[in-house]
Amino acid sequence: xxxxxxxxxxxxxxxxxxxxxxxxxxxxxxxxxxxxxxxxxxxxxxxxxxxxxxxxxxxxxxxxxxxxxxxxxxxxxxxxxxxxxxxxxxxxxxxxxxxxxxxxxxxxxxxxxxxxxxxxxxxxxxxxxxxxxxxxxxxxxxxxxxxx
Amino acid sequence: xxxxxxxxxxxxxxxxxxxxxxxxxxxxxxxxxxxxxxxxxxxxxxxxxxxxxxxxxxxxxxxxxxxxxxxxxxxxxxxxxxxxxxxxxxxxxxxxxxxxxxxxxxxxxxxxxxxxxxxxxxxxxxxxxxxxxxxxxxxxxxxxxxxxxxxxxxxxxxxxxx
Numbered sequence: 525x526x527x528x529x530x531x532x533x534x535x536x537x538x539x540x541x542x543x544x545x546x547x548x549x550x551x552x553x554x555x556x557x558x559x560x561x562x563x564x565x566x567x568x569x570x571x572x573x574x575x576x577x578x579x580x581x582x583x584x585x586x587x588x589x590x591x592x593x594x595x596x597x598x599x600x601x602x603x604x605x606x607x608x609x610x611x612x613x614x615x616x617x618x619x620x621x622x623x624x625x626x627x628x629x630x631x632x633x634x635x636x637x638x639x640x641x642x643x644x645x646x647x648x649x650x651x652x653x654x655x656x657x658x659x660x661x662x663x664x665x666x667x668x669x670x671x672x
Numbered sequence: 673x674x675x676x677x678x679x680x681x682x683x684x685x686x687x688x689x690x691x692x693x694x695x696x697x698x699x700x701x702x703x704x705x706x707x708x709x710x711x712x713x714x715x716x717x718x719x720x721x722x723x724x725x726x727x728x729x730x731x732x733x734x735x736x737x738x739x740x741x742x743x744x745x746x747x748x749x750x751x752x753x754x755x756x757x758x759x760x761x762x763x764x765x766x767x768x769x770x771x772x773x774x775x776x777x778x779x780x781x782x783x784x785x786x787x788x789x790x791x792x793x794x795x796x797x798x799x800x801x802x803x804x805x806x807x808x809x810x811x812x813x814x815x816x817x818x819x820x821x822x823x824x825x826x827x828x829x830x831x832x833x834x
Contacts, residue, residue, distance in 0.1 A: 600805065601673070601681075601804075601805060601806070601807060602678075602681055602804040602805040602807060602822050602823075603789070603805045603822065604702035604703045604704060604716065604789070604790060604803070604805050605716065605739060605787065605788075605789055606716055606719045606722070606724055606727060607719050607739060607787075608787075608789075609805075610719065610722065637699060638699055638806060639699065639806055641725055641726070642722070642724045642725065644725075645722060645723060645724050645725055646722055650723075651723050651724070651725050652725055653725060657713075658725060658726060659699075659700035659712065659713075659714070659726050660699045660700050660714060660725065660726030660727075660806075661699055661700055661726075662726070663725030663726045666725075667725075
């Protein structure tokens with residue numbers, strides 16, 4: 525992210541509101557001082573670091589989700605009992621990820637419809653369709669459409 | 673899943689020459705529905721407190737919403753499987769049979785109060801068909817080959833006259 529030189533940016537960086545009156549503070553800035561102290565680069569570095577951290581966190585969430593999904597799938601791939609499928613330890617770990625898991629679940633059931641859709645029922649506490657004739661693969665499609 | 677994947681889950685199938693995959697993967701029906709010859713519904717009693725998409729909660733014939741074996745027996749009674757049977761192969765082909773599997777929660781629990789895990793149905797050719805959860809249907813010659821860590825024990829065989 526690149527910043528244009530702007531004096532309005534400086535109060536944000538030091539935690540003051542943009543309409544803060546400079547007349548009442550000793551915090552005075554001049555362009556030369558800002559350039560000399562490299563505030564803009566520091567801000568850029570901070571935001572890039574934050575973005576990198578967020579990216580790493582998302583990657584980590586996705587990695588964890590994929591591991592839980594793989595194990596859950598291995599443990600329950602031939603089961604019919606929804607209770608056993610839901611009570612699997614790895615399914616429970618996906619549920620514990622809460623709403624952060626929703627985009628990952630949507631991405632997964634979009635490419636590979638499965639009983640993982642039940643995690644959405646539990647996290648959001650709702651069904652996507654009230655019709656009893658809705659199949660699991662139809663429910664997967666409806667959830668993908670709902671979050672698109 | 674491949675045949676090898678399934679043999680990995682149910683090792684006794686390796687010796688069964690009749691064992692084969694008999695459908696493509698389909699997540700929309702399960703073993704109980706398939707045992708009742710239904711291919712577009714997922715039959716299971718309500719899983720409280722959850723309300724799950726795609727599961728047929730109007731559990732047929734107003735049977736009690738419970739995953740105990742006794743209510744699955746009642747379900748198949750309603751479908752005409754009214755007699756118990758001790759042998760998987762005798763009386764074929766006059767009778768059609770259903771095998772129900774259970775997992776013991778503890779040894780003191782009576783069979784009827786154990787959780788039902790799976791159902792297999794005998795075909796007119798004498799072989800047995802099973803839907804493996806959300807995976808493929810299989811055919812094999814002996815339902816006891818599916819006993820093990822996944823489905824537990826074969827507890828009851830029911831039959832109906834054709």
